[in-house]
Amino acid sequence: MVRDLYEGARAARMLSILITVMSIAPLLGPLLGGQILATAGWRAIFWLLVAVGFGTLVLVATLPETLPERNRNRDLLVRALVRYGELLGRQRLLGYAGVGAFFYAGAFAFIAGSPFAYITYHQVPASLYGALFGLAILGIMALNMLNVRLVTRIGSDRLLRLGAAIAAASGLVVAISSRTDAGGLWGLVVPLFVFISLNGLIVANSITGAMADFPQRAGAVSALVGAIHYGSGMIGSAFVGWFADGTPWPMGLVIAISGVGCFACTLLVRGADKRT
Secondary structure, three states, X not given: OHHHHOOHHHHHHHHHHHHHHHXXXXXXXXXXXXXXXXXXXXXXXHHHHHHHHHHHHHHHHHOOOOOOHHHOOOOOHHHHHHHHHHHHOOHHHHHHHHHHHHHHHHHHHHHHHXXXXXXXXXXXOHHHHHHHHHHHHHHHHHHHHHHHHHHHHHOHHHHHXXXXXXXXXXXXXXXXXXXXXXXHHHHHHHHHHHHHHOXXXXXXXXXXXXXXXXXXXXXXXHHHHHHHHHHHHHHXXXXXXXXXXXXXXXXXXXXXXXXXXXXXXXXXXXXXXXXX
């Protein structure tokens, strides 16, 4: 929908605003869930999920179509799959999708590994884990709002490269800290906070860049990039579990590789730009 209504830097700006709003949910979710559990019991949580799901269906059913009639595509499923194959052959699109994919791998590694790293390994009380996790969500919101302010002046590609470079650096610091215990708990919390906060510079700008060259295929590009992002996230979290060794090291290693991969994919985009 954003791509239907906005282009270029304005699209990146609107995506950042949407992500900021969406970030409120994981921040408030644990607090709301705890209150419901305390006052109405665990069954009430599932009834709330039913109500939210029903409300979502109603909103989707009543949401107006924003894509102009002339741009709508009614191809069969087989043709849609062929289009996905064609899109995967475009280096610029793969570069943009790859930046987000590596970031999601690192972010999901954080989600999978941080409870063990904080609570079990560093002996953080379980009651405080939510605060540390919420700190990362606040960082995401802050950098998304910063992206909103800067993207029209600096450009989404430059902000994307900056975010990817910082992701690589902070990811390497996470790996060193998780391997050596340098800095103790805060030696891990601070670089993790930096890495996760970079969602604000990476996700919206990578999606905007991927869709910029394909205005007539924005839906296909969005679906493909989303699948790549979340698929990579699943792989990142799985690696943390597969290589678990009783320390935060597997999480740190996955995040470091993810950060370096983010930056490498920005070079892929620049390489494609130079050839065009």
